[in-house]
Amino acid sequence: MKQLLLRFEPVIWLLFGAGLSIGTMLLTGFVLIVGLAIPLGVVPADALSYERAHMLASNVIGRLVLLGLIALPLWKGAHHLRSLSIDFNGEARDGAVGGLLYLVAIIGSVGGILAVVRL
Amino acid sequence: MRVEITRFDPDKDEVPKTQEYEIPVQADWKVLDAINYIKDEVDSSISHRWSCRMAVCGSCGMMVNGEPKLTCKTPLSAYSDSIKIEPLANFPIVRDLVVDIDGFMDKFRRVKPWIVRAKERAEDMEALNEKGTYSQSPAELVVFKQFSMCINCLLCYSACPVVANEPEFMGPAAIALGHRYNLDSRDQGDRERNRIFRGAGTVFSCSFANECSEVCPKNVDPAAAVNQAKLGAVIDWAKGLVLPRGGA
Numbered sequence: 226m227k228q229l230l231l232r233f234e235p236v237i238w239l240l241f242g243a244g245l246s247i248g249t250m251l252l253t254g255f256v257l258i259v260g261l262a263i264p265l266g267v268v269p270a271d272a273l274s275y276e277r278a279h280m281l282a283s284n285v286i287g288r289l290v291l292l293g294l295i296a297l298p299l300w301k302g303a304h305h306l307r308s309l310s311i312d313f314n315g316e317a318r319d320g321a322v323g324g325l326l327y328l329v330a331i332i333g334s335v336g337g338i339l340a341v342v343r344l
Numbered sequence: 345m346r347v348e349i350t351r352f353d354p355d356k357d358e359v360p361k362t363q364e365y366e367i368p369v370q371a372d373w374k375v376l377d378a379i380n381y382i383k384d385e386v387d388s389s390i391s392h393r394w395s396c397r398m399a400v401c402g403s404c405g406m407m408v409n410g411e412p413k414l415t416c417k418t419p420l421s422a423y424s425d426s427i428k429i430e431p432l433a434n435f436p437i438v439r440d441l442v443v444d445i446d447g448f449m450d451k452f453r454r455v456k457p458w459i460v461r462a463k464e465r466a467e468d469m470e471a472l473n474e475k476g477t478y479s480q481s482p483a484e485l486v487v488f489k490q491f492s493m494c495i496n497c498l499l500c501y502s503a504c505p506v507v508a509n510e511p512e513f514m515g516p517a518a519i520a521l522g523h524r525y526n527l528d529s530r531d532q533g534d535r536e537r538n539r540i541f542r543g544a545g546t547v548f549s550c551s552f553a554n555e556c557s558e559v560c561p562k563n564v565d566p567a568a569a570v571n572q573a574k575l576g577a578v579i580d581w582a583k584g585l586v587l588p589r590g591g592a
C-alpha cells in the first residue's frame with residue numbers, strides 16, 4: 226500500500242495543494258456569503274433563491290466550481306489527517322491510514338462528479 | 345552569567361548530562377565567546393565546533409535555550425542571566441556539543457549537488473564562452489542565488505518537526521540545494537533529481553511547517569525551496585506521462 230501511495234504521491238499532492246488553495250478560498254467565500262452576508266442582510270436572501278442558484282450551478286463553469294468545492298477539500302482533509310497520523314508516531318500504520326483516508330476522498334469525489342453531472 | 349552546557353562522553357556516559365558554569369561576560373560577546381571562554385579559562389575538557397566566527401562556515405550551530413542558533417551570530421545580550429547550550433537537536437551526539445552529521449552528508453550526496461551535463465563538453469563547445477565556462481546572465485543567477493547561500497549549518501534539521509519524527513527524511517538543506525541545481529541554467533540534471541525527489545522520504549514528506557525558514561541564519565528560505573521542488577517534481581512527473589523520455 227505504501228508503495229502505491231508513493232507512486233501516486235504527485236497526484237495526491239496536486240489535489241491536496243489545489244484543495245488547500247482553491248478549496249480554502251472558495252469555501253471561505255461560500256461561508257462568508259451563506260453564513261454571514263445573507264443572515265446580516267448585506268446580500269439579499271433571494272440572491273441565492275433556488276432558481277438563481279440552480280442556474281448559477283448548472284452551467285459548465287458552475288458545475289466545475291461546485292465539483293472543486295466538494296472534492297478538493299476532501300483531498301486536503303485526507304492529506305492533513307494522514308500527516309497528523311504520521312506526526313503521532315503513525316509511520317507503521319501509514320499505508321493503511323493513508324489508503325483509507327484517500328479512499329474516502331475518492332468516494333466523495335466520485336459522488337461529487339455524479340452530483341454535478343445529474344444537476 | 346550562569347551557563348549550562350550539555351556534557352556527554354561516549355566512553356563513560358549512558359546519557360548526556362548538564363554541567364553549570366558561572367562566568368564573567370562582556371556586553372559585546374556572542375554565545376560562542378562564552379563557550380570559548382569556558383573552554384580556555386575554566387574547563388578545557390569541553391568539546392564544541394566552530395571556525396570562522398562570522399556566520400560563514402556553518403560549524404557552530406547549537407541549541408541555545410532550546411532554539412537552534414548559530415552561536416557566533418547570536419548575541420549573549422539577547423538572554424538574561426542564565427543560558428542553556430545543548431548540541432543540535434535531531435542529530436546523534438558525538439561528544440558534548442558536537443553532533444554526528446554523516447547522515448546529512450549522505451542525504452546531501454543523494455541530490456547530486458553539482459552541475460550535471462547530459463553530454464559533457466564535445467557537443468557543448470558552442471555553449472562555452474572563451475573562458476571555457478558555461479556563461480550565465482545575472483537574471484539566470486538571481487533565480488537560484490538565494491538557495492545557494494546555504495552554509496550547511498543544519499539548524500533547519502534541528503527545527504524540522506518531520507526530521508524529528510522521520511530521521512530518514514531528506515530534510516530542508518539537502519532538498520533546497522538539490523532544487524538550487526535544478527534552477528541553475530547550466531545544469532541538465534533536473535530529471536534525475538526530480539526522480540529522486542519523488543522517492544520515499546523526500547519532498548512530499550514535508551508538511552510545510554516552515555520552521556526551517558524561521559531558524560535559517562542566512563535567509564535561504566528552505567521551506568520555499570522544498571515546496572517549489574514539490575511542484576517541480578509534479579510537473580516533471582506529468583511531463584513523463586505525455587512526452588516520451590529519451591535515454592539522456
Ligand code: FES
Pocket residue numbers: 394395396397398399400401402403404405414415416417
Ligand atoms: S563559527 Fe563559522 S558559522 Fe559560526
